[in-house]
Amino acid sequence: MRILLVEDHAELARWIAEAFRGAGYAVDVLGDGGDADHALQLEGYALAILDLSLPGMDGLEVLRRLRARKQTMPVLLLTARGDVSERVRGLDLGADDYLTKPFALEELEARAKALLRRGQAGGLPLLTCGELAFDAGDRAFKLRGKALHLTRRETAVLEVLVTRAGRAVSRDHLFAQVFGMDDEANPEALEIYVHRVRKKLEGGGVAIRTLRGLGYLLEPA
Secondary structure (H helix, E strand, O other): OEEEEEOOOHHHHHHHHHHHHHOOOEEEEEOOHHHHHHHHHHOOOOEEEEEOOOOOOOHHHHHHHHHHOOOOOOEEEEEEOOOHHHHHHHHHOOOOEEEEEOOOHHHHHHHHHHHHHHHHOOOOOEEEEOOEEEEOOOOEEEEOOEEOOOOHHHHHHHHHHHOOOOOOEOHHHHHHHHOOOOOOOOHHHHHHHHHHHHHHHOOOOEEEEEEOOOEEEEEEO
């Protein structure tokens, strides 16, 4: 899944982005509110982590515009400890959660994962497709009751497909959720990861179908 992190403190942004990338998420990092507003109009993010104090356009205005466009992706605000009125206004504008600085990285990850589960898996802790089971809390797969060992990118590919099991997922959407802006990747790289996941699912009662002109479909085999 792809996350947008909007934070103008470069060291803090790097620290947060590295943690989420290490956990298997694609992360785009921006430090300007205007750039964030533009990216949110163009890209399909699963979650936005949004600092309130930003150059160009403050975080509350970015949030207001996001909700005015009827975009429903979860938003987690990062705020200074004394910004009580801004936190309240942010929640009123449609933020899903907030965290005050300084914070523990583990808490940020836990809150973000809770919002992602709610947004991507409809709040369900366990998703299934045929003999494949996905624990949204741990981001872990089991195939016929046994752990399915996947790399970070393979997990990202299968996670997108299982949350939309039975529905076609376009190549462009899948690529956008697996790779971030800073990743040096091309569509051929996506094909490689889909092929690897398909091989690991063989004989497991579930398969990835390629739909010409539409993309991919995960369904029971």
